[in-house]
Amino acid sequence: MEESEEHEEIQNEFVNLSPLERELRGKALLALALDERHFSPAEHVLATFRRRNKKPLPLFSLEVGDIVSLVPEGERISDFPTGTIYEKSSSTVTVAFNRPLPDWANDDLTYQLHKSINRVTYKRMAEALDAVAETRNTRLALFRDISLGEIHPSIRRIKPSELDWFNPGLNASQKEAVRKSIEANDIALIHGPPGTGKTTALVELVRQGVARKESIFVTAPSNTACDNLLERLIEQGVNALRLGHPARITTALREHTLDFKLALHPTGKIILQAQGELERLFKKEERARDRRDPGRDAMREIRDNITHLKNEIKNIKKEIFTLVMKETEVVVGTPTSMMDKALKNKFFDLLIIDEATQATEPVTWIPMTSAKKVVMAGDHFQLPPTVRSKEAEEKGLGVTLFERYYEILGSESKQLLECQYRMNEKIMGFSSKEFYDNLLVADETVKHQTLAGLSSVTKIKDTDEPLLFIDTAGKGFEERLEEGSQSRFNPEEAELVLLELKKMLDLGVPPEEIAVISPYSAQVRFLTSRTPDPKVEIDSVDGFQGREKELVIVSLVRSNMEGEMGFLNDTRRMNVAMTRARRKLIVIGDSATLSSIKFYEDFMKYAEAHGIYKSAWEL
Ligand SMILES: Nc1ncnc2c1ncn2[C@@H]1O[C@H](COP(=O)(O)OP(=O)(O)OP(=O)(O)O)[C@@H](O)[C@H]1O
Numbered sequence: 001m002e003e004s005e006e007h008e009e010i011q012n013e014f015v016n017l018s019p020l021e022r023e024l025r026g027k028a029l030l031a032l033a034l035d036e037r038h039f040s041p042a043e044h045v046l047a048t049f050r051r052r053n054k055k056p057l058p059l060f061s062l063e064v065g066d067i068v069s070l071v072p073e074g075e076r077i078s079d080f081p082t083g084t085i086y087e088k089s090s091s092t093v094t095v096a097f098n099r100p101l102p103d104w105a106n107d108d109l110t111y112q113l114h115k116s117i118n119r120v121t122y123k124r125m126a127e128a129l130d131a132v133a134e135t136r137n138t139r140l141a142l143f144r145d146i147s148l149g150e151i152h153p154s155i156r157r158i159k160p161s162e163l164d165w166f167n168p169g170l171n172a173s174q175k176e177a178v179r180k181s182i183e184a185n186d187i188a189l190i191h192g193p194p195g196t197g198k199t200t201a202l203v204e205l206v207r208q209g210v211a212r213k214e215s216i217f218v219t220a221p222s223n224t225a226c227d228n229l230l231e232r233l234i235e236q237g238v239n240a241l242r243l244g245h246p247a248r249i250t251t252a253l254r255e256h257t258l259d260f261k262l263a264l265h266p267t268g269k270i271i272l273q274a275q276g277e278l279e280r281l282f283k284k285e286e287r288a289r290d291r292r293d294p295g296r297d298a299m300r301e302i303r304d305n306i307t308h309l310k311n312e313i314k315n316i317k318k319e320i321f322t323l324v325m326k327e328t329e330v331v332v333g334t335p336t337s338m339m340d341k342a343l344k345n346k347f348f349d350l351l352i353i354d355e356a357t358q359a360t361e362p363v364t365w366i367p368m369t370s371a372k373k374v375v376m377a378g379d380h381f382q383l384p385p386t387v388r389s390k391e392a393e394e395k396g397l398g399v400t401l402f403e404r405y406y407e408i409l410g411s412e413s414k415q416l417l418e419c420q421y422r423m424n425e426k427i428m429g430f431s432s433k434e435f436y437d438n439l440l441v442a443d444e445t446v447k448h449q450t451l452a453g454l455s456s457v458t459k460i461k462d463t464d465e466p467l468l469f470i471d472t473a474g475k476g477f478e479e480r481l482e483e484g485s486q487s488r489f490n491p492e493e494a495e496l497v498l499l500e501l502k503k504m505l506d507l508g509v510p511p512e513e514i515a516v517i518s519p520y521s522a523q524v525r526f527l528t529s530r531t532p533d534p535k536v537e538i539d540s541v542d543g544f545q546g547r548e549k550e551l552v553i554v555s556l557v558r559s560n561m562e563g564e565m566g567f568l569n570d571t572r573r574m575n576v577a578m579t580r581a582r583r584k585l586i587v588i589g590d591s592a593t594l595s596s597i598k599f600y601e602d603f604m605k606y607a608e609a610h611g612i613y614k615s616a617w618e619l
């Protein structure tokens with residue numbers, strides 16, 4: 001259902017839309033010139049395109065990580081190379097291809113890039129579901145039967161003295177969570193509100209597993225969440241290998257991908273030499289062929305040498321792969337990446353799934369087909385999985401596997417975390433009241449922290465207040481619809497966001513410690529194109545799940561006469577947005593529109609009582 005919905009969308013667009021309309025919808029880029037080609041360290045061919053007329057590219061367009069076909073304009077060719085968008089700037093787009101571009105690709109042609117869909121996820125979901133339905137006497141059958149309540153998971157108690165903590169700073173419930181996870185033979189869950197250290201507990205669990213020489217796969221449903229895990233594992237000195245196309249992985253972490261590790265391995269130099277030699281042989285072969293009488297024996301010798309060298313390169317590559325895998329303690333990647341060719345039917349002792357409440361049930365089953373034991377962390381009050389099809393959502397895709405296990409498992413297999421180490425208590429308070437029955441506790445070390453406590457920051461009232469709501473009501477800041485994407489943006493509200501941002505930068509808040517987040521991707525694009533400092537992260541709420549910054553500015557965008565709120569209606573998304581800030585949270589929105597939903601009305605009252613409530617008129 002889900003795939004056909006997406007497939008249908010794309011089919012309709014191909015049949016009914018002209019290339020120009022596809023470009024408007026962010027599904028294509030036209031009139032491109034090939035600007036430059038080079039190799040990435042991971043041996044991809046990187047081709048950079050810009051508009052023939054040198055104008056900037058549209059704001060709403062293909063995104064980094066999208067899979068695209070390269071189509072020459074006006075040429076009759078049926079086989080288009082596909083690649084992955086690797087980098088983007090305001091006027092250029094760089095695509096990574098796995099092979100050299102075809103001979104017809106020269107600098108004089110005009111090109112188009114067209115987005116194509118990645119069916120791999122759907123295929124793997126379907127395969128995993130078939131396996132779940134049919135399997136007998138396997139670990140997967142056991143996971144299935146536990147999820148149906150037919151079998152109880154088993155545990156093997158250990159003495160507390162058997163555990164040496166890598167991170168002795170974990171609190172009692174985090175330690176309980178790790179202990180229960182180790183004691184579980186089959187499955188364990190960790191749940192808890194934002195900032196309570198679920199991911200921190202998982203990192204400890206990984207280190208415990210590494211010490212026990214277990215093979216471990218760590219996963220989360222989005223690339224951002226995987227990068228977050230990877231970063232934290234590396235900080236702790238774990239040798240982690242990141243699966244997935246480097247284009248979909250934060251630049252700073254690309255060196256940990258398989259592609260980069262293979263290419264950067266010390267033995268890789270031998271390959272470079274061999275490739276140089278190969279090139280020389282090819283040229284020799286060419287020259288010999290051009291001669292009138294090449295001589296059969298001479299030709300054969302050259303060809304034999306080529307074959308020999310090719311085999312040698314293949315063998316060295318295999319060897320490097322084995323070396324890299326041997327050094328690897330933990331593999332990190334999205335659920336689909338576990339089926340990557342590189343892992344070839346590998347079975348893991350331990351599978352760890354973070355942000356498990358953001359993955360649909362079929363997606364969660366994919367990595368579970370190849371693991372002996374699984375530990376999941378999640379929070380049912382943060383972002384739910386994205387389900388495109390309404391029908392599929394109603395038929396059960398909206399309920400996650402984490403939630404199903406949560407209902408069934410006993411207290412020996414799950415642990416709640418309640419003490420949070422991220423937010424000032426005033427930032428935490430509203431979320432705690434709305435979603436967690438006021439049970440969330442702020443640790444002493446963070447309870448009263450404000451920006452003023454950072455050494456670079458000027459100490460004034462603005463930097464010592466943890467919560468600020470700016471009300472734009474009556475200012476006439478109307479939301480707009482972005483052409484093509486159907487997403488919304490609010491340029492005047494954006495100006496206000498930028499004003500606050502500049503103020504905070506001037507007060508000495510380090511740009512890398514600031515995030516601006518908005519539920520609307522069009523607002524994210526609009527703000528990104530105008531940011532005073534590229535080190536400030538500007539992203540969607542979904543792109544920020546699991547992460548934190550000292551200062552977070554949330555731009556709510558919606559402002560209309562009808563009180564229409566779109567997906568601001570899903571308050572779980574707001575729960576994520578509002579719980580990313582450690583020392584200061586600034587929310588900007590229009591009270592006249594927002595007050596049509598009680599949640600926002602309550603938030604504004606909370607801000608008035610526990611923080612600062614300002615009208616945009618006062619600024
Ligand atoms: N026991 C602890 N002592 C001190 N700091 C901690 C402890 N546990 C976690 N932290 C810190 O608290 C912050 C939040 O932790 P973490 O990201 O693990 O929480 P989380 O539950 O995964 O949050 P989210 O729900 O947003 O994913 C991090 O800065 C982390 O370093």
Ligand SMILES: [Mg+2]
Nearest residue numbers: 198199354546
């Ligand atoms: Mg987390």
